[in-house]
Amino acid sequence: MNVVVNAAMSADGKLSSRRREQVTISGSEDFERVDRLRADSDAVVVGIGTVLADDPRLTVKDRDRRERRLENGEPANPARVVVDSNARTPPDARIVDEQAETYLCVSENAPVERRMNLSDRATLVTAGEKRVDLLRAFAMLQQNGLERLMVEGGGELIFSLLENGLVDELTVFVGPQIIGGRDAPTLADGDGFVENFPELSLEELEKVDDGVLLRWTVQY
Numbered sequence: 511m512n513v514v515v516n517a518a519m520s521a522d523g524k525l526s527s528r529r530r531e532q533v534t535i536s537g538s539e540d541f542e543r544v545d546r547l548r549a550d551s552d553a554v555v556v557g558i559g560t561v562l563a564d565d566p567r568l569t570v571k572d573r574d575r576r577e578r579r580l581e582n583g584e585p586a587n588p589a590r591v592v593v594d595s596n597a598r599t600p601p602d603a604r605i606v607d608e609q610a611e612t613y614l615c616v617s618e619n620a621p622v623e624r625r626m627n628l629s630d631r632a633t634l635v636t637a638g639e640k641r642v643d644l645l646r647a648f649a650m651l652q653q654n655g656l657e658r659l660m661v662e663g664g665g666e667l668i669f670s671l672l673e674n675g676l677v678d679e680l681t682v683f684v685g686p687q688i689i690g691g692r693d694a695p696t697l698a699d700g701d702g703f704v705e706n707f708p709e710l711s712l713e714e715l716e717k718v719d720d721g722v723l724l725r726w727t728v729q730y
């Protein structure tokens with residue numbers, strides 16, 4: 511399995527503002543790159559915080575790319591994966607629409623009624639007692655044939671994936687704005703590291719739009 515985290519952050523490292531509403535940080539060139547990356551993935555993964563904040567679709571926007579996937583025997587869009595311990599994904603969320611297959615990674619703690627309400631819209635993957643056990647959940651996704659995973663946030667999930675040693679590559683677009691705010695989400699939130707900080711190796715640096723694209727591999 512190969513796991514690539516992709517995110518866009520402001521020059522001060524924020525993914526969004528303290529209101530946690532979707533903020534457009536990437537420019538058109540970067541969004542094109544993101545679309546290519548989605549088209550080259552088996553699944554796009556987000557945390558429930560991102561679903562509740564952004565109501566994303568996570569589909570491939572370019573028609574030619576969707577058609578190329580079909581020609582290669584793949585579904586038009588990659589699968590979507592939501593990491594959602596308590597099955598809080600709203601049944602009318604765009605992420606469980608008909609445009610792609612969706613996997614909901616839940617914990618054993620997720621209320622049965624919520625699971626049932628979502629079960630005809632998504633494939634439920636149960637891993638972990640109270641919180642999703644990411645190692646187990648990703649192993650189960652792999653058993654379902656999902657090898658190339660692209661993670662699109664948010665900061666809580668990205669931190670946990672790094673903590674679990676699950677990230678192979680980190681691609682970050684750094685945009686030309688300051689968002690600020692001690693409560694605004696950053697690239698890696700959670701409890702934070704106090705030692706054994708994950709080390710990154712810079713593989714690529716490029717000016718994109720009015721910002722910078724950085725690609726690192728993670729050294730474990």
Ligand SMILES: NC(=O)C1=CN([C@@H]2O[C@H](COP(=O)(O)OP(=O)(O)OC[C@H]3O[C@@H](n4cnc5c(N)ncnc54)[C@H](OP(=O)(O)O)[C@@H]3O)[C@@H](O)[C@H]2O)C=CC1
Pocket residue numbers: 516517518519524525526527529530531532533535556557558559560561563564593594595596598641642643644662663664665666667668670671695699
């Ligand atoms: N600029 C960008 O590129 C992007 C920006 N964003 C922004 O980020 C914000 C959302 O980020 P954030 O609030 O951090 O939410 P996340 O999308 O990271 O979701 C976090 C939630 O995932 C659930 N979860 C389940 N299992 C785990 C686990 N093992 N580890 C971590 N989380 C787990 C938790 O909820 P529970 O306990 O209920 O399961 C947790 O609160 C929004 O403002 C959004 O707009 C998001 C994506 C990209």
Ligand SMILES: Nc1nc(O)c(N)c(N[C@@H]2O[C@H](COP(=O)(O)O)[C@@H](O)[C@H]2O)n1
Pocket residue numbers: 516517518532533534535536541544556560564565566567568569662663
């Ligand atoms: N790459 C990137 N740049 C930004 O500026 C962003 N705000 C995001 N957000 C991510 O894209 C998701 C929305 O996807 P759809 O357009 O609905 O397909 C959003 O939820 C974030 O994960 N990304």
